[in-house]
Amino acid sequence: MTDEGIVFLIDKPYGWTSFDVVKKVRNALRVKKVGHAGTLDPLATGLLVVCAGKMTKQIDRYQSQEKEYEGTFVIGKTTESFDLEREIKDVSEIGHIQAEDLLAASTKLTGDLLQVPPMHSAIKKDGKRVYLAARKGETVEMDPRPVTVSDFEITGVNLPEVHFRIVCSKGTYIRSLARDFGELLGVGAYLSRLVRTRIGNLRLDDADQLPDLIEKLKEARHENP
Template identity: 70%
Template sequence: MQDQPYGEVFLIDKPFEWTSFDVVRKVRNALKIKKVGHAGTLDPLATGLLIVCAGKMTKQIDSFMGQEKEYTGTFVIGSTTDSFDLEQPIVPVADPTHITLENVKAAVAELTGEILQVPPMHSAIKVDGKRVYESARKGKEVKMDPRPVTVSEFEITKFESPIVEFRIVCSKGTYIRSLARDLGEKLNVGAYMSSLCRTRIGNFKLSEAHELLPLVEEIKARTPHENL
């Protein structure tokens, strides 16, 4: 009888400033196998749930990526950045002190449901075979067509101008940075995303996730046959 081929799914709380590939590489090196991948990128400045698949479970990556996502985080109104997050310098746009909670909720209502969204220039989407962030870093404009996405829930959990705290439930392919940009445009004061945490993918919750480095040590402590 031949042993079943190895396969495993890891739920990981991605550390701040780590890329999603940094996490994959760390797990891959610990497992000492090549077939390791993640099911949905988190930007370096985002934290939260990252699903990492190993061995035969890499075949499930697409199904995980297609599931509904939930995020919490903060937007800052009155300023913006080229990337709509803190990876680029902050540029003041307009004084936001006149913006009320009612103004924010009205703008959010227009960004809820089935919407068309233009991805940010500083993203990993490919246009004509090239990652658009590579063109953005060279100062080149790339035409980005709007894409249909679903924002099923967009809740403002706290508002103390200029800080907007939120919880968002959305479909695959939704860019929270683009929602920050669009919110700022609707309020006519600009906005950017100052923090982001992914709290759920489908039925998988951040509360079930492992811290990366203790998990890596646990994997390394296994006997060799446990990962084969």
Template identity: 55%
Template sequence: MKIQNPEYFKEGQVLLFDKPLNWTSFQLVNKVRWLIRKTYKIKKIKVGHAGTLDPLATGLLIICTGKFTKRIEEFMGQEKEYTGTIVLGATTPSYDLETEIDATFPTDHLSDEAIHAATAQFTGSIMQQPPVFSALKKDGKRLYEFARAGEEVDIPSREVQVSAFEITRIALPEVDFRISCSKGTYIRSLAHDFGKALNTGGHLSALRRTKIGDFEVSNATSLEAFEAALDASVL
């Protein structure tokens, strides 16, 4: 990455980052904004991201600066690709590792053939219920606020598109996958529903976003590399 001057960011850039594990998307945006402001001693710069990744997920996060923040909605609407791991035989309230296992189920009835075949139920246009541990709002509150307070909440299902769902490795209880899907698809919910379809439980144990439209994580930069490029630009 070669950076010339502060106008580079003010005019607008699309920056591809590989989000680290345990960082929120908001934290990464704040860090990038702070680094730009500190390096060039500027008071204000528009910075935003195109599509949230959960703290326990890694991978491609598009960050836009300056005038390119107007294109955020455009980027968010593009198809996304993920890889990850589903653990069969156990569920968690959050559908991932954010919460502890709350129930276990047998997996000895599962075959490779059945696991591969079950993906057909989750391709094309499907109805999906977002997880209660999510940032979606209902009645002015985030869903996770209801969940953490132990309050019941009715979450309507919604239609999403899954253009590809491929099983890439089976080593029970772990199953690795690759998924291409539309905006608004919750891979955690898919992991939960996939386990249910196999008459067992399931939760997500790893997730990585590899593509957004034509943007690929292989072309993304790390926060450390970005900071080094900023330092080099003012030498």
């Protein structure tokens, strides 16, 4: 690693937390200053920007850039977490849903929005992570936050699955968009798949697979002890 630090583009594996990835990179580099620029949920995959050394000072700059995602909503079913972290709790009939209904819902969720974050999230309220309360069955009143969805494209439909591409601002929860999408349709929805494909001008296509990156870092360390 250079004196100026380094930035890694990593394709976060399914089931890993963003902190799991940071810890793996930190151990491979054997440096303390390592952080990520924007959390991805464990059940999401895709681009995670990890900064090390002096480049950790750039984390806020990366976090503030727009994000692009591809994924899938399942309509007609809901979960407490708005994704597959929790079991399906409600099921609705979707036989009446038409393509124009899906387009109308996506249009209403495009632009400047006030979005209520999910309770199953790492947001802090009164100094505590709200997901800890959610896992205990407690209810926390979540305040709406301003976000911008600049593009919400439906890329394919195979009901109950609706595939999408979304471009949005920092702080946008795609799980909350799943909830709101389902509510607009009147049948509920949850997020079943999510891939972050871009942060600013950084793209998933240029990212390393985590095992390959860790191997390269270990080899470099042995060559330059």
